[in-house]
Amino acid sequence: MPTIEVNGKSYETDEEGYLINLGEWNEDVGAYLAIEEKVEMTPSHWEVVNFLREYYNDYQIAPAIRVLTKAIGKKLGAEKGNSKYLYELFPYGPAKQACKIAGLPKPTGCI
Amino acid sequence: MLHIVNKSPFENQTLDSCLRVAGNADGAAILLTEDAVYAASKGNSNESKIKAVMGKVKIYALWPDVEARGMQDRVIEGIKMVDYGGFVDLVAEHSNCQSWL
Amino acid sequence: MGVEMTEATGGIDFEDEESGVVKKFMFVNRKAPYGTIYALEALEVVLISAAFDQDVSLAFLDDGVYQIVKGQHTKAIDVKNFSPTYRALEGYDIEKLYVEKESLDQRGLTEADLLVDVQVMSSADMAKMMAEQDIVISF
Numbered sequence: 001m002p003t004i005e006v007n008g009k010s011y012e013t014d015e016e017g018y019l020i021n022l023g024e025w026n027e028d029v030g031a032y033l034a035i036e037e038k039v040e041m042t043p044s045h046w047e048v049v050n051f052l053r054e055y056y057n058d059y060q061i062a063p064a065i066r067v068l069t070k071a072i073g074k075k076l077g078a079e080k081g082n083s084k085y086l087y088e089l090f091p092y093g094p095a096k097q098a099c100k101i102a103g104l105p106k107p108t109g110c111i
Numbered sequence: 112m113l114h115i116v117n118k119s120p121f122e123n124q125t126l127d128s129c130l131r132v133a134g135n136a137d138g139a140a141i142l143l144t145e146d147a148v149y150a151a152s153k154g155n156s157n158e159s160k161i162k163a164v165m166g167k168v169k170i171y172a173l174w175p176d177v178e179a180r181g182m183q184d185r186v187i188e189g190i191k192m193v194d195y196g197g198f199v200d201l202v203a204e205h206s207n208c209q210s211w212l
Numbered sequence: 213m214g215v216e217m218t219e220a221t222g223g224i225d226f227e228d229e230e231s232g233v234v235k236k237f238m239f240v241n242r243k244a245p246y247g248t249i250y251a252l253e254a255l256e257v258v259l260i261s262a263a264f265d266q267d268v269s270l271a272f273l274d275d276g277v278y279q280i281v282k283g284q285h286t287k288a289i290d291v292k293n294f295s296p297t298y299r300a301l302e303g304y305d306i307e308k309l310y311v312e313k314e315s316l317d318q319r320g321l322t323e324a325d326l327l328v329d330v331q332v333m334s335s336a337d338m339a340k341m342m343a344e345q346d347i348v349i350s351f
Binding site: 058059060061063064066067070071 | 263304
């Protein structure tokens with residue numbers, strides 16, 4: 001199994017780079033995964049990442065993009081609850097990239 | 112002898128078979144594991160069958176399976192809970208065991 | 213009209229004469245959650261089906277009602293507790309959850325023991341509900 005190394009500690013990932021053990025995640029790991037995804041993290045990025053972690057904690061799944069935009073709109077306001085905003089933050093797909101940075105598994109239905 | 116049942120009483124006849132054979136046997140104990148723990152819940156339609164044999168044989172249920180299925184607050188009184196260590200003890204205490212697959 | 217390109221459809225732009233047709237899909241759940249893989253697989257399929265904007269409903273009968281019982285704690289059996297995911301279905305616009313009353317009764321359960329809002333109905337009404345579907349998928 002592939003591993004990544006952050007602050008001298010190694011973490012297992014799957015072949016696509018998603019963290020295996022959700023519980024091992026911390027902000028440094030998130031920051032490392034973001035660099036690998038070529039995403040420059042800003043407070044807006046972290047807001048989405050933290051939202052995703054909360055969502056996963058509540059429901060035990062990573063949401064589909066449509067569900068994510070709706071839920072973000074509800075919680076953080078309509079100006080953020082649309083795919084344009086989320087794709088600007090995570091150009092290669094908010095569900096894919098933000099989930100990876102958040103240490104979540106790949107969303108169901110996301111091929 | 113220890114008898115182990117692991118299938119839901121609503122899915123097939125294994126609990127019935129086990130109770131028919133072992134329900135009146137001297138020194139018998141029955142351990143409910145996996146989906147068979149649903150038989151240990153109050154108000155389920157197998158409750159009377161379980162209660163009918165409880166004077167004669169000891170009935171146990173595997174706690175991790177009970178808890179996983181959300182049945183922990185509705186276990187029939189008199190059914191004893193065991194953890195994995197207790198499972199091993201039961202197997203060791205009895206001369207032999209039969210798994211009703 | 214084509215479906216918007218989304219990750220949920222794998223980036224494939226669906227473009228055919230069928231799009232726009234909404235069918236009634238019912239997923240029938242009849243197995244307990246952890247003894248077999250059926251319940252979890254069904255839930256995955258249901259979540260994926262939500263991407264296709266169809267009229268989706270879930271029916272819980274027999275041991276399937278145990279899938280949505282409150283208070284499941286699976287740490288000790290080292291299996292993922294997927295019961296919280298049923299509460300996410302609403303966000304996926306899947307709000308038609310039907311439960312057969314006879315199955316609850318047989319198990320000493322009531323609507324209050326369930327972790328999601330459902331419509332409890334008799335076997336006869338469940339049969340009608342099934343008969344109305346275009347497609348019924350069983351687990």
